[in-house]
Amino acid sequence: MTDLSFRGTGAMRLAGFTSPVVGWTLFAVACYLALPLARTGRAFLPLDYGLHPVVLGPALHWLVVVAAVAVTLVYGRPASSGPQVRRRADRALLAILVGVAGLGISLFAEAAPFGFGALGAFLGLAIAAGAALSEGNRVRGDAFTGAGIVLCLTFVTLFITYPLLMVLRSAVWVDGTLTLAQFAKTFSSPLFLFVSNRFTDVDEARQVALWAAAGTAAGTAFGLWQTRTTALPRRLVLVALWLVGGAIGGWAVGIMLWGRGALPSTLLVAVIVAPSATLLGFALALLGQRTNSRVVRGCLGVASVLPFITPPFVIGFSMIFLLGRRGLITYDILGISPFANPLYGIVGVSLSQILGLAPVAYLIMRGSLNSLNPALEEAATTLGASRWRVFRDVTWPLVRPGIAASLLLASIESISDFGTPLVLGGDRNFLATEVFLALTGRYSQSEASVYGVVLLLLVLLVFLASRWMLGVRGFATVTGKPASGAFLPLPRGLEWGLLALAGLWLAFILSLYGVIFYGSVVELWGINNTLTLRHYVEFRNTAWPVVWYTIQLSVASAIPAMMLGGLIAYLVTRHRFWGRSYLEMGSLLSFATPGTVMGLAYILAFNDGTLLMTSTSAIIVLALVFRNMPVAIRASMSGLAQIDRSLEEASATLKAGSGTTMVRVLAPLLIYPLLAGLIFAFVSAMTAVSQIIFLVSAGRNVATVLLLSRVERGDLGVAAAMASVLIVLLLALIVVLLIASRYLDARNRGKGLSI
Amino acid sequence: MNRSIRAEPAAVRLSGVVKRFGQGAPAVDRVDLQIAPGELVTLLGPSGCGKTTTLRMIAGLEDPTAGSIVIGDEDVTHLPAEKRDVTMVFQSYALFPHMNVRANVGYGLRVARRPRAEIADRVAEALDLVGLGDYADRSVDALSGGQQQRVALARALVMKPRVILFDEPLSNLDAKLRQHVRGEIRALQQRLGLTAVYVTHDQEEALAISDRVVVMNAGRIEQQGSPRELYARPATHFVADFIGSANSVPGHYDGQAIHLGNARIAHAQEIAPGPVSVIIRPEAVRIADDGLAARVVSVAFLGPVIQVTFATAVGAITANLPDDSREDLREGADVALAFGPRGVHLLAPVAS
Structure with a gap:
């Protein structure tokens, strides 16, 4: 058997019409010719042939056909040498760009909402352009890689960068002029910042000034001390910087304590919540890692999942049941007068956020602790250090990067949180809720945008500060060898203290969730405690269709989020190309951007013109895809970091293209990170509220928004029933997936998947 | 036998190939190399000399900064790995951990969408060739290092590559196994008539299996030739x-x-008369009645030979001598040394 089928590959194979460049260009032109180019109104992608390109008459978009003809002609001649192949691909790329420009300009000039034809043509041309980039050797990699890069860059630009730029534009572009008037107006509004209150005895402005002065003094002193070894001119600059920093810091503390309005409230809560949640999470993680009790570990594991599957404001809502003006604990047991109840405002929001974010901190700190090498602690013990010394000198310095990461995430989440302040904010206002209230209550797009910009800047500031604080990456103690040895057990007293803390925390969480369930099976919470299933029946009749629709949307968004996340992670870690860091930063930005700002951005970007998509399911799905994709990216990236590149190189030398390699080699090895990304994307889609509250429309409501409106309407029984069903549903899903992954794991270990 | 795995070997030509990673000195600097069909050429050099980068450029895993690479009569300089008729055996073997032996070996054929029956036949044949016929359904984790290495070899062979590349394939095996497997690789290469490029830093391995050895240093080719040529007539001190x-x-x-010193050695070589650097192989040294005056500094027993270091008027000289040579060869003994005629070679003196 002599087989010559592997001969004649290479450049010869690129000749003629088998190139993906030609194929996808023809696909684009086929879509363009067979389907209506545009549509009218908000109906999503109807087949209205009145808007077929031929019916529309001569226009720039006919260039698509010209481009396709040009590409076909260019590829009609075979190219055998490298430079010829290159030139051919470059010419085709030029033609494709002309086609894209023609189509884009004519659509945007008409402000006509895109139709199926335009969508297909754009996708086809983008893929063809990617393939041409790869054939012309402008991008190192095959057509799959080239197309993946072009598509990912387009998506990130269109669905992350562009909407956020629209927020900025709307903030500075009022009634057709470029102005900072809206900023001035918002910044001077008492809703944003409010210091001097004429109705109190204290002179708040003076207090704030005192704090600022104290901050300035402290900053200067610290600056002088810190730079004591620096030469003079440079020292002056540094001390001046410390002085300014101290002044700003002091002023910030002053307004947080004495001021009112969205900015100080948001900052104050973040400053309270981030360290508390981190500390609580760290304590629980330490306990979870080192306790011998399986029960404690199991409880911590389950409790750490709960916040992810709970719609964001449900904790706040059950806290009202427990600690509110007529709450079970505050009113019935402690007998606190409803007028003296401190829950609404800073206290309630902080408490609720700490409870919600402690598990997040727990997971981060658990990861950080688990990556320690136990041999380090053992080494310190053999050198004569006591358990406490080991903790202070070895464990703590090594988990500091984890602490910083947890602080960063907790403060960003606290600043972005929308549901909790909406339910528990009381007379305090917060930045994230102001975005919503400005748009839906005061009907001011530009005011909402200003709040959005402030929020975004705040989050970016926190992010940059944490980067700066972290400096270099931290200490990598991962050696690739399985760490042996056991972690030191905790000192007895510390273990008991932590156990008590964990017990208290668990009890509180249990009662919060118990209250929701109890509220769903009694007639009217606190007034009429007869048991009933009435709320579940009503839920079945009125709310179930919405929940079902939400499940469909979540599935529809989770799968593309996982796939896109995996693709971006692959491109970013395994390829070098122009725009690589933009891709990484863009997806990071979409993760860090507060949900309400993203929702606002989508409203501003997709409410009219060519990209009109509001009032459709598609816009909700897109918002969820790009919101949840970054987690899939992170998960896949850390998975990819553990896979040796020689596996992909081996696959390439065995003639597999990068698409084949991804599907056949990487995907099976990345099954856990991908699955984790999928679960996260689905669960967060189910519990999302802030990013889609603007995007829902009549007949397209989602479960969380309906739940919120039931709470606002006082339909607490049905709301509790709905919350219970959602929580049980998601918990069941997670348990099933956990068991499935155990099973998969056992099976794969037999086949040797564990690497 | 082995009708179907018989390859159609191709020639490889590298002309002026340069690879630069970022700034600084290039990793590979203007390398010219011709490999004839069916030849086994070894790239030999210390770590960081550019041999692996050169190999990866032949594979298509690195893009040359300048120069051209031709395989057969096709210019493949900028062609990605999956479009070349080249396969590679990796240092880490790079076996897919989620596939068993059969699936690993058949992977390339499945990617090429060969008929199922053909894949089965060729995989079985390739596994027989490397002596792993009974291991087809094993998980690759359940194999020893030597077996994994042979799976990697079978996976590369089954594709009937026009060129097969080896990137330090034996460095993860223990010393005994290494000698055995290198013999097997050489035998297979000869039997199947493969064009092979083999990278190693182990000179003994290179001498044992190669038709031709290319010694690289600091990104450039220092010297190339048959193992005997290189050993007998090194062109530079580095090669020597x-x-x-x-x-x-x-x-x-x-x-x-x-x-x-006080000795005179008859020697014919085309080199300018005058001061020279004399390269003396340890086995070219004998103890004689008359010759270079030397004193024994140390004696080490190596089994078949003893290694003796002498102090002489021209510097230290190390010799491998038969163990029975002289009973009284103790430290401090004074002897006279004679050399060659084989194992002595002259180079231009080191500029100092």
């Missing part, structure tokens, strides 16, 4: 030192003989 072990002492050449 890297291939085998060598004493290098200063001497004087008058066109007929080398003057080394």
Whole structure:
């Protein structure tokens, strides 16, 4: 058997019409010719042939056909040498760009909402352009890689960068002029910042000034001390910087304590919540890692999942049941007068956020602790250090990067949180809720945008500060060898203290969730405690269709989020190309951007013109895809970091293209990170509220928004029933997936998947 | 036998190939290399000399900064790996951990969408070839290092590559197994008539299996030739030192003989008379009644030979001597040394 089928590959194979460049260009032109180019109104992608390109008459978009003809002609001649192949691909790329420009300009000039034809043509041309980039050797990699890069860059630009730029534009572009008037107006509004209150005895402005002065003094002193070894001119600059920093810091503390309005409230809560949640999470993680009790570990594991599957404001809502003006604990047991109840405002929001974010901190700190090498602690013990010394000198310095990461995430989440302040904010206002209230209550797009910009800047500031604080990456103690040895057990007293803390925390969480369930099976919470299933029946009749629709949307968004996340992670870690860091930063930005700002951005970007998509399911799905994709990216990236590149190189030398390699080699090895990304994307889609509250429309409501409106309407029984069903549903899903992954794991270990 | 795995070997030509990673000195600097069909060429050099980068450029895993690479009669310089008829055996073997032996070996054929029956036949044949016929359904984790290495080899062979590349394939095996497997690789390469490029830093391995050895240093080719040629006539001190072990002492050449201290060695070589650097292989040293005066500094027993280091007027000289040579060869003994005729070679003196 002599087989010559592997001969004649290479450049010869690129000749003629088998190139993906030609194929996808023809696909684009086929879509363009067979389907209506545009549509009218908000109906999503109807087949209205009145808007077929031929019916529309001569226009720039006919260039698509010209481009396709040009590409076909260019590829009609075979190219055998490298430079010829290159030139051919470059010419085709030029033609494709002309086609894209023609189509884009004519659509945007008409402000006509895109139709199926335009969508297909754009996708086809983008893929063809990617393939041409790869054939012309402008991008190192095959057509799959080239197309993946072009598509990912387009998506990130269109669905992350562009909407956020629209927020900025709307903030500075009022009634057709470029102005900072809206900023001035918002910044001077008492809703944003409010210091001097004429109705109190204290002179708040003076207090704030005192704090600022104290901050300035402290900053200067610290600056002088810190730079004591620096030469003079440079020292002056540094001390001046410390002085300014101290002044700003002091002023910030002053307004947080004495001021009112969205900015100080948001900052104050973040400053309270981030360290508390981190500390609580760290304590629980330490306990979870080192306790011998399986029960404690199991409880911590389950409790750490709960916040992810709970719609964001449900904790706040059950806290009202427990600690509110007529709450079970505050009113019935402690007998606190409803007028003296401190829950609404800073206290309630902080408490609720700490409870919600402690598990997040727990997971981060658990990861950080688990990556320690136990041999380090053992080494310190053999050198004569006591358990406490080991903790202070070895464990703590090594988990500091984890602490910083947890602080960063907790403060960003606290600043972005929308549901909790909406339910528990009381007379305090917060930045994230102001975005919503400005748009839906005061009907001011530009005011909402200003709040959005402030929020975004705040989050970016926190992010940059944490980067700066972290400096270099931290200490990598991962050696690739399985760490042996056991972690030191905790000192007895510390273990008991932590156990008590964990017990208290668990009890509180249990009662919060118990209250929701109890509220769903009694007639009217606190007034009429007869048991009933009435709320579940009503839920079945009125709310179930919405929940079902939400499940469909979540599935529809989770799968593309996982796939896109995996693709971006692959491109970013395994390829070098122009725009690589933009891709990484863009997806990071979409993760860090507060949900309400993203929702606002989508409203501003997709409410009219060519990209009109509001009032459709598609816009909700897109918002969820790009919101949840970054987690899939992170998960896949850390998975990819553990896979040796020689596996992909081996696959390439065995003639597999990068698409084949991804599907056949990487995907099976990345099954856990991908699955984790999928679960996260689905669960967060189910519990999302802030990013889609603007995007829902009549007949397209989602479960969380309906739940919120039931709470606002006082339909607490049905709301509790709905919350219970959602929580049980998601918990069941997670348990099933956990068991499935155990099973998969056992099976794969037999086949040797564990690497 | 082995009808179907018989490859159609291709020639490989590298012309002026340069690879630069970022700033600084290039990793590979203007390398010209021709490999004939069916030849096994070894790239040999210390780590960081550019041999693996050169190999990866032939594979298509790195893009050359300049120069061209031709396989057969096709210019493949900028062609990605999956479009070349080249396969590679990786240092880490790079076996897919989620596939068993059969699936690993058949992967390339499945990617190429060969008929199922053909895949089964060719995989079975390739596994028989490397002596793993009974292991087809094993998980790759359940194999020893040597077996994994052979799976990687079968996976590369089954594709009937026009060129097969080896990137330090034996470095993860223990010393005994290494000798055995290198013999197998050489036998298979000869039997199947493969064009092979083999990267190693182990000079003994290179001498044992190669048709031709290319010694690389700092991104450039230092010298190439048959193993014998390189050993007998190294072109530079680097090659002399890297291939085998060598004493290098200063001497004087008058066109007929080398003057080394008080000794005179008859030697014919085309080199300018005058001061020279004399390369003496350890096995070219004998103890004689008359010759270079030397004193024994140390004696080490190596089994078949003893290694003796002498202090002489021209510097230290190390010799491998038969163990029965002289009973009284103790430290401090005074002897006379004679050299060659084989194992002595002259180089231009080291500029100092």
